[in-house]
Amino acid sequence: MNIEHVNQKSADELKAFLTSVPSINDVSDAILSNAIIVKDEGVIIGAVSYERYNKNALIRYFVFKKTMEDEVVISLFNTLEESARNDGVSIMYCVVNSPLIEELFNRLGFEKKEGSKLYIDEELFDLSKNNQAFIMEKQLFLY
Numbered sequence: 001m002n003i004e005h006v007n008q009k010s011a012d013e014l015k016a017f018l019t020s021v022p023s024i025n026d027v028s029d030a031i032l033s034n035a036i037i038v039k040d041e042g043v044i045i046g047a048v049s050y051e052r053y054n055k056n057a058l059i060r061y062f063v064f065k066k067t068m069e070d071e072v073v074i075s076l077f078n079t080l081e082e083s084a085r086n087d088g089v090s091i092m093y094c095v096v097n098s099p100l101i102e103e104l105f106n107r108l109g110f111e112k113k114e115g116s117k118l119y120i121d122e123e124l125f126d127l128s129k130n131n132q133a134f135i136m137e138k139q140l141f142l143y
Contacts, residue, residue, distance in 0.1 A: 001045075001072055003079050006035040010044070017044045021063055031060045034087070036080045038064070038072055046073065048080045050092065057084055059094040077108050081140060090141045097133040110136035 006014050014037055015027045028051075035049035046064030050057040064073055084092060094110060096102045102112070113135040 002039045003072075003076055004037060004039070005083065006032055006037055006047075006049075010037060013044055014047055017047060018061055018063060024061070024063075028060070034080075034083070035061065036076060036083060038068070038076050046076050048076055050080065050084060050089070052084075052087065052089060055088060055090040057087075057089040057092050059092065062094070073104070074108065081138075085140050090139070092138045092140055094136050095133055096136050102134075102136070105136050108138070110138045113137050 004010075011029075011032055014032060014035060018024050018027050031049050031051050034052065034057075035047055037044050038046040046068050047061055048059065048063075049061045051060050062077075064076070081092065092110075093113075094105055096105060
């Protein structure tokens, strides 16, 4: 298995992989530029990306095949985190809506953030309409 940054060649393949998920209708090219992918025998089996807001970032796509081993999922995310640090990101946020995903992000070092609203660079992410969704955050740099 190979973990790599998305490039021009793999971007179309990544779009096809992401839109194969029923809940993903459209894929932003700007967000794809921050994507990390994992390939098995040349085929994408997982991807994670973030949207940057100055020194903060929000995870937008974190999709992987259920058969992917935990160690590979963690390596995929660690590669994204290293890339985000190199990009000057201080805090990474994610929106979680299930106990399984919460458990995964806990293992990745995220902590639950109180409240159902998150402001990132004056942009509001309001989760109050979704009773099960909440925000988790991880400090990438210590101040």
